[in-house]
Amino acid sequence: MAGAPPISLDALRAGDPAALAALFEAFADRIYRLALSVLRDPAAAEDIVQETFVSAITHLDRFEGRSSLGTWLYRVAYNASLDRLRRRREEPLPADEPEDEAGEAIPLPRSLVEWTLTPEQRLADGEVAAELDRAIGELPESLRVVFLLRDIDELSTHETAEALGLSEGAVKVRLHRARLALREQLSVYFSERAPQGDVA
Amino acid sequence: MNCEELIRYLSDYIDRNLSDELQADAQAHLSTCRNCHVVLDTTRQTIYLYKQTGRRGIPVEHRVDLFARLQRSLADRKDCSS
Numbered sequence: 001m002a003g004a005p006p007i008s009l010d011a012l013r014a015g016d017p018a019a020l021a022a023l024f025e026a027f028a029d030r031i032y033r034l035a036l037s038v039l040r041d042p043a044a045a046e047d048i049v050q051e052t053f054v055s056a057i058t059h060l061d062r063f064e065g066r067s068s069l070g071t072w073l074y075r076v077a078y079n080a081s082l083d084r085l086r087r088r089r090e091e092p093l094p095a096d097e098p099e100d101e102a103g104e105a106i107p108l109p110r111s112l113v114e115w116t117l118t119p120e121q122r123l124a125d126g127e128v129a130a131e132l133d134r135a136i137g138e139l140p141e142s143l144r145v146v147f148l149l150r151d152i153d154e155l156s157t158h159e160t161a162e163a164l165g166l167s168e169g170a171v172k173v174r175l176h177r178a179r180l181a182l183r184e185q186l187s188v189y190f191s192e193r194a195p196q197g198d199v200a
Numbered sequence: 201m202n203c204e205e206l207i208r209y210l211s212d213y214i215d216r217n218l219s220d221e222l223q224a225d226a227q228a229h230l231s232t233c234r235n236c237h238v239v240l241d242t243t244r245q246t247i248y249l250y251k252q253t254g255r256r257g258i259p260v261e262h263r264v265d266l267f268a269r270l271q272r273s274l275a276d277r278k279d280c281s282s
Contacts, residue, residue, distance in 0.1 A: 020274070024267055029257030036256075046258065046266055053270050058277060108207055109239045116245070129253055136250070151247050152254035176211040183239070183246045 007069060013060055024053065027070060030153055031077040037148045038081035038141055048084065052077040067162045071155075074163035078145070085141075109180065111187035135185040139178055146171055147178035201225040206236045210243060 007026065011019035028049055035048035055076055056063075063072050136144055149160040150171070157175075161168045201209075201222075206229050212218050213226045230237050258266060 015274075017271070020271070021267070024270065028263075028266070029255075032258045033254075033256065042259070046262060049258065049266060050270055050273065054273050054277070057274055106208060108204065112235045112238050113242075114238045115242060128249075132249060132253055136254075147250070148254070152250055154251075172211065179211055179214075179243055179247060180207075182250070183243045186246050186249070187242055 009060060009063070009069070012057060020053075020057070023069075027073050028053075030070070031073060033148060033153065034074060034077050034145065035081045037136075037144050038078070038085060040137060044084060045081075048077055048080050051080050055080070068159070071159050071162045074149070074155075075165065078164055106176065106180065109184060109187075111184055111191060113187050113191040115187065115190035131186070131189050135182050135189070138185065139181055143174050143178040143181065146174040147182070150175050151179070201229040203229075203233060203236055206230070206233070207239065210240065213240070214244060214247070 007023050008016075008019055012023065031049050031052050032045050035045035035052075036042060039045055039048070052073060056073055063069065067075075136147070139147070145164060146160060146166075149155045149163060150157065155163065157168050157171050160166070161171045164171070166174075206213075206226055209218060209222060209226055213223065216223070218226065230240060257263075
């Protein structure tokens, strides 16, 4: 996994505090983002971080090394997040998963407005940040997590497929749908802001 | 390549996963179709915006406590198993 430093499994098994700290430093934020993406609840996402590391450390013998340690942690965290989602009886389960067949028709883009933000606007505009959060929150969970892992955390298609237990084809289809859906929502938002001069 | 095909291949085009032949076909279409060019450009900007702003981590004020909680939890388990 790009950017992840090598961490000694032997040191982790031996209870080395430095190895635990290195593991936490390398993966805690990534796991938090994944859990937050599924659960949309910061406190619950922190619980998942805790659960994931405890589970991983106490079951290190189950890590077979076929995938990277990072991918395995993602898998543990994703399954824990889905379990928690299912236990929320008062909340409906995520919307039906979209078809993953590559041949399934992808809705054609509707908004064809050109928009461009300056770097200052991108970083400083709290309203834009809120809109980005709202738009990604509108996506079905199944698309949101793929977009997070591929386009935000920059995992490869193969790593994303392993982390989520999907085929690589399904990852590609979901990523494509997620990108187009987000683009559509942001285009509507930015075209409505056009009078303020934010749209080219 | 027509607009529908271009949209179908858009993510593979962005990720450079197309064959040389399809990549060239897509480029040829994009050079003459303003609408598809807008979709490509705004899709790239969408990805860029999320890449820049989406890497939120554990809130700083919770991070130390969370790690301490993890250490305690692992220590408790070790005590129980010994």
